[in-house]
Amino acid sequence: MSLFRYQALSETGKKVQATIDAVNLQEAKQKLLRLKVIAIRLEEVSSQDVAKALTKGELLALTREIARLLQAGLPLYETLAALEEKYRGMKPHAMLLDLSSKVKTGRSLSHLLKEHSQTFDLLYISMVANAEKTGRLTESFEELAQLITRQLQVRKAIVGALLYPALLSCFCLIVFSSLLFFVVPSLSELFEGRNLHPFTKIVFAVSAWACACKTFFLFLFLLFVAVLFTACFSKKGKEKCMQIAAHLPFFKPLLAKVALIRFTRSMATLLEGGVPLLGALTQARTSIYHVDLERLVATAEQKIAEGTHLSLCFENQPLIPPLVPRMFAIAEQSGKFSFTMQQIAQIYEEELEIALANFANFAQPILLLILGGLVGFVLLSVLLPLTDVGSFAT
Known part of the structure; x- marks a missing residue:
């Protein structure tokens, strides 16, 4: 079945817009004729428009608005229909149109969200599915909004800390490349045949070698740009880069801590929504995005199913700080798993x-010192021969 959007005239002569399901355009026209609807415009909603993925920020805004409208007492269909009207002409419109039209036919929202897996992850879908069973749909959307907010805050903190050092590193590379490939070669003829200082010889030799291998360096630069582009815009490329970064000295503890935060936040949200512990572990594991920690949680699921305590499953694990199993043990005694995870x-x-x-406070002065040292060394090597006036006279 495809989704068709149509405009028609009401009895008062006002233009109204709605949707209808049909196998093809001809069947959609026949359905409208049977409903005695005079359509002035009829078009199919393209699958590309429906399948457009939302960013985390757009998903957060949409989740918050759904929670607020449900809290105000609107039924689910009316909520989705109201948002569909609000977002007309915007990115989420086609998806909301698809959801509202299918919810109207009686299909559950959680099953419909699976058709938009590029926007809604398994954790989101599981929370909605569990809320439909327990009648906590409003509370679940509020909890999901809080979860996404915290995830965006963590991402913002990471990007904010790494952005300035990354930009400064790029600036260092641009300056150093300009000196090696343009400035120093332009001065080589000036000092040709002269007895040069060792510093100057080193700089000229490095510049000559770099110019001779410029094709290789250009290839490396293009390869780096391709890898960076893949890491930013390809899901598989991003996952592969994350796996590699998870084993690098600096990024290993950082990414492990981020994955642990994501895991415990997801667990807290799922447990608060009424999901059992074992089911919460299974669903939260999909939101970790850390191969080693995912493997550890999968092992913990098997042990818990056999009757092992949660705290024992995470003891003496290199990725898990000692405080975590201690707090798990306290949660097992008190029964406050959700609060402990938070x-x-x-x-x-x-x-x-x-x-x-x-890291940001440490990296910035270090990079500035490196930049100043490189530029200073090259300039000193060029200026030293210029101080030898006698050689110019000769």
């Missing part, structure tokens, strides 16, 4: 923010 996430979010701030 506290763990908050503790390590604060640690992550401090670590990123320290």
Whole structure:
């Protein structure tokens, strides 16, 4: 079945817009004729428009609005229809049109969200499915909005800490490349046949070697741009880059902490929504995006199914800080799993923010010193021969 959007005239002569399901355009026309609807415009909603993925920010805004409208007492269909009208001509419109028209026929929202898996992950869908069973749809959308907000805050903290050092590193590379490929070669003829200082010889030799291998360096630059583009815009490329970065010295503890925060936040949200512990582990594992931690959680699921305590499954694990199994043990005694998971996430979010701030404060002066040292060394090597006036006279 395809979705068709049509405009028609009401009894008062006002233009109205609605949708209808049909196998093809001809069947859609026949359905409208049977309904005695005079359509002045009829078009199929393209699958590309329906399948457009929303960004995390757009998903957060949409989730918040659904929660607010449900909280105001609107039924689910009326909520989706109201948002469909609001977002007409915008990116989420086709998806909301598809959801509202199918919810109207009686299909469950969680099953419909699976058709838009590029926007809604398994955790989101599971939360909605569980809310439909327990009648906590409004609360679940509020919890999902809070979860996405925290995820965006963590992402913003990481990007904010790494952006300036990355830009400064690029600037260092541009300056150094300009000196090696343009400035120093233009001065080589000036000092040809002269007895040069060792510093100057080193710089000229490096510049000559770089110019001779410029094709190779150009290839490396294009390869780096391709990898960066793939990491930013390709899902598989992003996952592969994350796997590689998870084993690098600096990024290994950082990414492990981010994955732990994501895991405990997801667990807290799922447990608060009424999902059992074992089911929450299974669903939260899909939101970790860290291969080693995912493997650890999968092993923990098997052990818990056999009767092992949660705290014992995470003891003496290199990726898990010692505090985590201790807090799990306390949660097992008190029964406050959701609250404990929230506290763990908050503790390590604060640690992550401090670590990123320290890294930014440390990296900026180091990069400035490197940039100043490189530029100063090249300039000194060029200026030293110029101080030898006698050689110019000769």
